[in-house]
Amino acid sequence: MQANHIYIAFETILIKEVRRFMRIWLQTLVPPAITIGLYFLIFGNLIGGRIGQMGGYNYVDFIVPGLIMMAVIQNAYANVSSSFFSNKFQRCIEEILVSPVPNYIILLGFVAGGMARGVAVGLIVTAMSFFFTSLHIEHVFLTLLVVLLTSMVFSLAGFINALYANTFDDISIIPTFVLTPLIYLGGVFYSIELLPSFGQWISALNPVLYMVNTFRYGILGNSDVNIVGALFMLVVFSAGLFAVALYLLRKGTGLRQ
Amino acid sequence: MLTNNPKYAISIRGLTKTYANGFQALKGIDLDVQENDFFALLGPNGAGKSTIIGIISTLVRASSGTIQVFGQNVATHVYETKLSLGIVPQEINFSQFEKVGDIVITQAGYYGLRGELAKQRAEKYLRKLDLWEKRDNRSRMLSGGMKRRLMIARALVHEPRLLILDEPTAGVDIELRRSMWEFLQELNRNGTTIILTTHYLEEAESLCRNIAIINQGQIVENTSMRKLLDKLARQTLIFDTCDELKTLPAFNDSDIQCNAIDSHSFEVSLSTSRDINGLYAALSDQGVLIKGMRNKTNRLEELFLSSLKS
Incomplete structure (x- = not known):
């Protein structure tokens, strides 16, 4: 396929994906804004005032980066898993599969769509946070890089989930039983310094901890983890999940008989 | 190859x-x-x-x-x-x-x-x-x-x-x-x-x-x-008449079989290898005025079924 045709095919999938989540904005953009807004209000303002300092910052300032990252992770994952599975369920994925679009473009198109929603929700939640605290971003480039890499990792994970899924239940199991515990135990609401050494050791196995803390470092300039190591991990996770998703797509897992 | x-x-x-x-x-x-x-x-x-x-x-x-x-x-x-x-x-x-x-x-x-x-x-x-x-x-x-x-x-x-x-x-x-x-x-x-x-x-x-x-x-x-x-051996044609049929048309040919359907139509079965001009001539001689004619069965359907059976 010619290079310009490949680009047009990628652009087509991305536009279709963005059009989809914008069309159903009441289901895709508003709920995370309300949920995270309530977190800001309850944990940040109402309870946060009594908690005092966390990691050297006001509690509301401490949790804002984590909550933004939580919204990015959940929405990047949900966008790809629900959209790709819905395409499978309605069989409209066949539109792409019978066309000459290469597998890696199909993958990149859906992942870019997931990243677009993750970033869009991240921006909405960030804008909302200004009602509760005044954020100052210490490292802008690093903050953007972490958001993009994290949304890519979870978009890829959502894609793999959707490939294997046979029912709508199958795309809600991972977010409920895996993603949510990883996020809540990934240092969104607390510093791992509060945990006993065993708890810290267990937390160190949680990849979300590195994403949240690297993002927090980008905004606040302070982190519980090694930033270079965390970025390396994000790149390795992105590359690894991309390779797995592409392999499954080429194999036709969940798509071709 | x-x-x-x-x-x-x-x-x-x-x-x-x-x-x-x-x-x-x-x-x-x-x-x-x-x-x-x-x-x-x-x-x-x-x-x-x-x-x-x-x-x-x-x-x-x-x-x-x-x-x-x-x-x-x-x-x-x-x-x-x-x-x-x-x-x-x-x-x-x-x-x-x-x-x-x-x-x-x-x-x-x-x-x-x-x-x-x-x-x-x-x-x-x-x-x-x-x-x-x-x-x-x-x-x-x-x-x-x-x-x-x-x-x-x-x-x-x-x-x-x-x-x-x-x-x-x-x-x-x-x-x-x-x-x-x-x-x-x-x-x-x-x-x-x-x-x-x-x-x-x-x-x-x-x-x-x-x-x-x-x-x-x-x-x-x-x-x-x-x-x-062309593999079809026989075909059945349905004729609709202008007037009510008092008696079934008669054909002086053992290959042609004729059956009544109702008061204004009848069907004729004959070999596919022969032309049907003679039918019209015979009907005309007997004073039967034809309003329309069509194939009774879907011919391909017969072949389809026989192919599946064989």
């Missing part, structure tokens, strides 16, 4: 497919479809028609065998072969939430077309299929026949050389079916090779020049429509 013959729109050799549950859907299919042909692939439910189409379109993986599209192997020349193909599947497979126009324009994008060219193509085929007025409607609001036409417009937006339709007129009313026939015939006249699977044998007889009948994963008949119809 399979040779690169670009005169064939499709060349299939030794195609087999066994599904994961052990069901053997195809048991060694060999099939050639000439370029510019209007070809019918007939068979009962579960015969393997959709599996063949699935393998051609790469949605189903063959267990063994090869397929060439315009002389190029589907497995090794993925881009070129897919560019030549337009597929209209049996079941509706577009998003029910998208607008009609967006569905066709998006499909154009998958083939590297965008902007004005994609819009022009979408308009051209939506107009030809009487869907232009519906371009801003959500696809779920379309009727069953419109949805089928939308799938045809979508399959044509990149102007493929080979169009494969898997039961395109299933559930479509007669008037609409006829207009779809006309459209497909025009498309074929303009150079597009068409392969059609259908349960409406009349449809295959009216449209197609060549035909293959598949049963239980094997080709049981592969010939021209004319040769297939």
